[in-house]
Amino acid sequence: MSCEVVQKERNGVINPIFTCQPAGAQYASIGIKDCIGIVHGGQGCVMFVRLLFSQHFKDNFLLASSSVHEDGAVFGALDRVETAVDVLLMRYPDVKVVPIITTCSTEVIGDDVDGVVNKLNRGLLKDKYAGREVHLVPIHSPSFIGSQVSGYDVAVESFVSHFAKKDKPNGKLNLITGWVNPGDVKALKHLLAVMEVDATVLFEIESFDSPILPDKSGESHGSTTVEDLQGTANALGTIALNKYEGGKAAKYLENEFDIPAIIGPTPIGIRNTDLFLNNVKRLTGKSIPKSLVHERGVAIDALADLVHMFLADKKVAIYGHPDLVIGLAEFCIDLEMKPVLLLLGDDNTTYKNDPRIKQLQANVDFDMEIVLNADLMVLENRIKEKKLELDLILGHSKGRFVAIDNNVPMVRVGFPVYDRAGFYRHPVVGYEGAIWLAEEMANTLFTDMEYKRNKEWILNVW
Ligand code: SF4
Structure with missing residues (x-):
């Protein structure tokens, strides 16, 4: 049982996971x-x-x-x-x-x-x-x-350092969401609203799920204003949900203006959402209300219905943005699944020192491989040449042909997702995101069981 962190074996990139x-x-x-x-x-x-x-x-x-x-x-x-x-x-x-x-x-x-x-x-x-x-x-x-x-x-x-301007304390919390979807922003704002936290959500893209209005306007705009950016220097603190997508700005505000920074964890799954709420509490002094304890309970109940019967021991490959991949892997482990292959797709040499990856290395009780500077050809090769057996792939739409060609069910998550309807509307963060992700994984496995006639009768008696 080991968790190996390796570099992609070949030079060059075939079917990249990211653009530039x-x-x-x-x-x-x-x-x-x-x-x-x-x-x-x-x-x-x-x-x-x-x-x-x-x-x-x-x-x-x-x-x-x-x-x-x-x-x-x-x-x-x-x-x-x-x-x-x-x-x-x-x-x-x-x-x-x-x-x-x-x-x-x-x-x-x-x-x-x-x-x-x-x-x-x-x-x-x-x-x-x-x-x-x-x-x-x-x-x-x-x-x-x-x-x-x-x-x-x-x-x-660059934006934060350009605009941030010291003034009177504004009593607000800076929240740097990272590269997320409108559904995530909605879920995060809900958690903050329930805790009665006044927050500046930076690079706020909830409105990307935009309406078509009677005047036929259809362009989408983010909602972070110049004043929001200027006010970041006067906040109670900053939470950057993703280390690699906003962590630098949180550190800048801490170093330059003494705004306390908490970087991560990405609130995917129950334990990381708990940590996020505790971090909000720590920086703002607000308490976590009973209604969130109730929401948490609803999520745990939903997960408990699926874990032992359907999700346990399922082998998963995950690729995409590093914070997302690590957060999803941690959530899968909490669901008793086995994320056997993680693909991080760029030349960042610091990933291997990430404490979350170190923790995976120290704790997994199955064989896991983390490939750095990976591409989608690595995923394909692991399945075809190394005969890696997978029950599920988690990733964005660029990997759809690996899933289709190899008959492995896939849940779309990350960016870009263009081959499924409305995925940007669903959160992967918070308790709501935990329910959605677990049910999406379970439903995808159910469909696969049915089409492959693989113990599909279980679904009759569940
Ligand atoms: S790699 Fe990126 S920046 Fe360079 S030419 Fe292509 S799209 Fe433009």
Whole structure:
């Protein structure tokens, strides 16, 4: 019985689990109100990312490109940034925040984005847009390191460090949700509301589950305001739910403004939701009301109905964002399942030192493998070549063909999910998320039992 942490055996990536850093920066940007990011690079760096957002949320998001071409790649393309900022501000009179998000090409060229922001602040914004509130925020997200995960982390820190401003204490809690879904934000806000906690939910994307209104407007915008970001320096404390998606910003606020930071755990499952609520209590002094004890009880009852009969000993492979994968693995273990393969898909060399991974290594009583810098070909190879037997795969839609080709049932979780309806509406966090995840896993296994005629009669007598 062991838990081995290994690197992917080969160089190169086949069927990547993530896209690149600018995607993460773009996701953080669309969480801010009156904000349109300009991605400084080729048009594809925006087009494909917007497509992923649209596929996942079935909604439309505004992002711009400086649209660098051959001449810019050779001689530098800062003039494209100047033009892009001007056009964007003319076209969208309500825009206040414009992050300039770098890409692989413009970082390699060495375009001085910070310099051009200074130039625009002193020139264009003063001359042409005097009296208008505009914030230009450089975000460095070269795509030859990290992934969408680190891009999100870098962007969140860039925004927070740009805006945070010391003032009177505001008595609020900063909550950095990380890269989550609208259903998660709703569930988190519910927990905070029940505890009567006044929180600033940062990069708040609940509204991505957007309505179509009578005036036919259909664009989705995040709800975090400039004032929210400025106020982060005056909060009671910060909770970053995900270490790798917002942890840096929480640390920044602690180091710079003495705002106490608690990083993690991602509140997936009962034990991690309990910890989250206790952390909220610790920072705010608010008590956990009986109604949440009741909600917790309902969740435990729902899980107890499934664990021994259906979930115990089921072998699972999980891939996706590291905090999500670790949180799901911990939840699976609590459900007596066996997460035998975890795939973390970027070049972050610190994952192996993560205390949660160390704890898995110290405690698992079955064989588990954690592959770093992994891709979906690793999943495929483990099934086909190493004959890894799996009962279930947990991951986003990019792995659907591995599941289909190998006849392994799969629960969609993470980003992007485009081949199932409305998954962004369901939380995986909190007690509600624990129920949804466990029931989704059980129902997926039930369908598989039926189609494979595998003890499906049990469902008649359950
Ligand atoms: S890898 Fe580079 S070129 Fe490709 S989308 Fe990412 S930033 Fe753009």
